[in-house]
Amino acid sequence: MKTREKIILSSLELFNERGERNVTTNHIAAHLAISPGNLYYHFRNKSDIIYEIFLEYEKLVDYYLDIPQDRSLTLEDLTFYLESVFDGLWSYRFFHRDLEYLLDSDPRLRKDYREFTNRCLAAISQIFEKMSEAGIIEPQPEELRSAMSLNVWLVITNWMAFLKTAHAADEPASLSLTELKQGIYQVLTLEIPYLTPAYRERVMELRERYRPSLPEPSGAVV
C-alpha cells in the first residue's frame, strides 16, 4: 500500500479511537513508523488529511443514499439505508465529534459539508416521499416532510454523541457498532405515527430488532 493511503487509514483509525483533538501529526507518523518529514511530504498539513478523509466519507454516504428513481421503495430498502448510514457514521465516527472545530478551521470543508448535509436532507425527504408512494407511510404535506427529515437527520447525527456522553461505562472507548445501531430504533420511533395499517406491524417488528437491550442507556433515570 502507498504511504499516502496508509497515512489516511492510520489517521482515521487514530482519530476514531482517540478523537481528532488528541491525535497529532507526530502521533500519526509514529504509529506508522515513518518520519514526520515523510508525512508532510504527502500532506501539506493536518487539515488536508482530514479533508481527504471527509471526501471518502462523503463518497460512501452519497453512494449509500443513491435513491433509485425507476422503482418504488421496499422495507428492505429502508433497512438498507438505515444500516448503511449508521455503518458510515461508525467508520468515520471521529468526524461528527469535532465537527464544528473542523469546519471552522477549513473553509473548503465547511462549504462541502454544508452541501453534503443538504444532499442528505434531500435524500431523507425523498425516502419519505417514496415510502408514502409505496404505501408504507401516509402521505404528508411537503412542509411536514421536510421538517421530519430534518429531525431524522438530527437524531442520526447526534445519536453517537448521546451514547458516548450518557453511557454508563466510564471507559469512553467502550462503544460498539451494535449499540450505535440502536439509533435505528430511535429513527423508526419518529415514523410510527405515520405508518399505514398495511405496514404498521412489519415496521414495528423491524424496529423491535434494534431495541436497546437492558440496561438501556436512556431508560435508567437517576
Next chain:
Amino acid sequence: MKTREKIILSSLELFNERGERNVTTNHIAAHLAISPGNLYYHFRNKSDIIYEIFLEYEKLVDYYLDIPQDRSLTLEDLTFYLESVFDGLWSYRFFHRDLEYLLDSDPRLRKDYREFTNRCLAAISQIFEKMSEAGIIEPQPEELRSAMSLNVWLVITNWMAFLKTAHAADEPASLSLTELKQGIYQVLTLEIPYLTPAYRERVMELRERYRPSLPEPSGAVV
C-alpha cells in the same frame, strides 16, 4: 465583583464566542487584564473553570425543568419549558460543542453530566405524561414515551450544531438566539401526530410562531 466570579463570566463569554478549544487560560487572563498567576490563584486549572460553569448551567436547567406536581400542565407551561431550555442552551452554548472532549478530560464532569442527562430525560418524559393528562396529547405507552423523550433530547441538543454547520453564512459566529429558537419548531414537529383534536390547532399556531424565516437553512437543497 469578585475576581473569581469575573473569571467564570469571562470564560463563559469567550468559550461561547470562540469555542473552548480556542480559548486558553492566558486568553482569559488577558481579557480580564489580570495576570495568569492571579487566575491560577482562583482556579487550579482550566477544567475547574469549566466544571464551575457546568454547575451553573445544570442549576439553571434544573430550575427551569422543575415540573409542578400539584397541578396539570398548560400550553403556556409547555412554551415556557421550550423557551427556557433554548435560552439555557444559548447561554452555555460552548458546552455542547466540545462535550465529548470535556467529559473525557474530567471524570467528575462525566458523572455529573450523565446524571444531568437522565434528569432531563425524566423531565421531558414527565412533561409528556402531564400533557396527556391535560388532554393536549393522546396518552402513549411508557415505552413509546421514553423513546420519544429521547428523540426530543437529541433534537434539542443537536439543533445548535446543525445551525452552525449547515448555516449559509461563512462567518461561524453569526448565529442568533432567534434562529436557535427555531429548534422549538422542530421539537413541536415531533409532537404533531400525537396532538388531541381539542388542542391540535392551538399547538400548530404555537409552532408556526417559530417557523424558520426564508431562506431556511434546511430547505435549500443544492
Next chain:
DNA sequence: GTATTATTAGAGTATATACTCTAGGCAGTC
C-alpha cells in the same frame, strides 16, 4: 550506467499552552 524524480529520515524550530513561583501590595486589626 547515469540522470532524474519520487520518497524517506530525522534533526530542528517557532509558537503555543497550561501552569508555577516568588515577591509584594493592600486592608483590616491590635
Next chain:
DNA sequence: GACTGCCTAGAGTATATACTCTAATAATAC
C-alpha cells in the same frame, strides 16, 4: 506600625504541536 490573610503581578518553565529543512536513498527513465 507591624502582623496577618487575602489577593495580584509578571517573569518563567516544561512540554507539546504543527511544520520545515537538508541530505540521503530508492525507483524509474533513457
